[in-house]
Amino acid sequence: MLTAAEQFEHLELTANHAGLKPPEVVLPESHHVVIHRMRFHYLDWGTAGRPPILFLHGGGLNAHTWDVICLMLRTDYHCFALDQRGHGDSEWEPTSNYSHESQVGDVEGFVAKLQLKKPLVVAHSMGGFAALGYALEHASSLSGLVLVDVGPELNLSGSKRIRDFISQDRVLDSVDAFVERAMAFNPRRNPTLLRRSLLHNLRQLPNGKWTWKHDPNRMSMAGDFVQERLARAKQILDDIRKISCPTLVLRGDRSDVFTDENASKFAAALPYGRWVKVPNAGHTIQGDNPAGLLQALRPFIKEIGL
Numbered sequence: 001m002l003t004a005a006e007q008f009e010h011l012e013l014t015a016n017h018a019g020l021k022p023p024e025v026v027l028p029e030s031h032h033v034v035i036h037r038m039r040f041h042y043l044d045w046g047t048a049g050r051p052p053i054l055f056l057h058g059g060g061l062n063a064h065t066w067d068v069i070c071l072m073l074r075t076d077y078h079c080f081a082l083d084q085r086g087h088g089d090s091e092w093e094p095t096s097n098y099s100h101e102s103q104v105g106d107v108e109g110f111v112a113k114l115q116l117k118k119p120l121v122v123a124h125s126m127g128g129f130a131a132l133g134y135a136l137e138h139a140s141s142l143s144g145l146v147l148v149d150v151g152p153e154l155n156l157s158g159s160k161r162i163r164d165f166i167s168q169d170r171v172l173d174s175v176d177a178f179v180e181r182a183m184a185f186n187p188r189r190n191p192t193l194l195r196r197s198l199l200h201n202l203r204q205l206p207n208g209k210w211t212w213k214h215d216p217n218r219m220s221m222a223g224d225f226v227q228e229r230l231a232r233a234k235q236i237l238d239d240i241r242k243i244s245c246p247t248l249v250l251r252g253d254r255s256d257v258f259t260d261e262n263a264s265k266f267a268a269a270l271p272y273g274r275w276v277k278v279p280n281a282g283h284t285i286q287g288d289n290p291a292g293l294l295q296a297l298r299p300f301i302k303e304i305g306l
Contacts, residue, residue, distance in 0.1 A: 014197075052120070101133070106130070124284065135247075144245050152234075161256065240270060250296055
């Protein structure tokens, strides 16, 4: 667990490494809220009274994946980053219910509980599917939707590579062992910054070893991954006209999960969609190139009048 001083230093170093100059480096407020009798943790970046933006992370990640993005936007917008069920410092679902429907319900509950009016939802990977499910039912209540390297149709071999990385041996002797594994998976990351980021996503066991914070059971209910993903893609594409809010689809130019063809087809099918390729980024654009993500995001935010 990072101390407040370490978090502050990490934010400052990460912003500098990305070539970003925040007006002020501050830490978010950490809060919990109960939704459907489950406890959820979220980060509140302020500023109260500003237009709300809700950030949803990908599978195996947590709310801190958005730290630098929220830091750069917080003076103009009220940014919220949610730890989704079974992730970060949110509660693990006691019956291992991590279904798509449950995640969509969590977004509905969070927006209602915090009374977010016409939020922009920015969502990555797993969080993107939850955001899509939410938008299918609530598009008229959204200012817009930003999907980060995700769409109904994905490159299944790239998705499998991520699932294999997350599901391999969860317990290692040290944080450095996790850093070594993560660097092998994504060698573009800075190892010093990556180590600090991983401390948001790891916990130490009583025996001194380390493990992921996210619930290992969240993937045990997945069934046939390929068939489930294909069925969900068909459902979204069949109902895609319901996503009537302005939608920006982002793709990392080095992503092996989401291709140009995936992004182009998806954006063309949306009533008000467009897509942008972010350079020097793989699947986790907000980590690989936060400045590039902001460069694509800011014009869209201005365009939708948020």
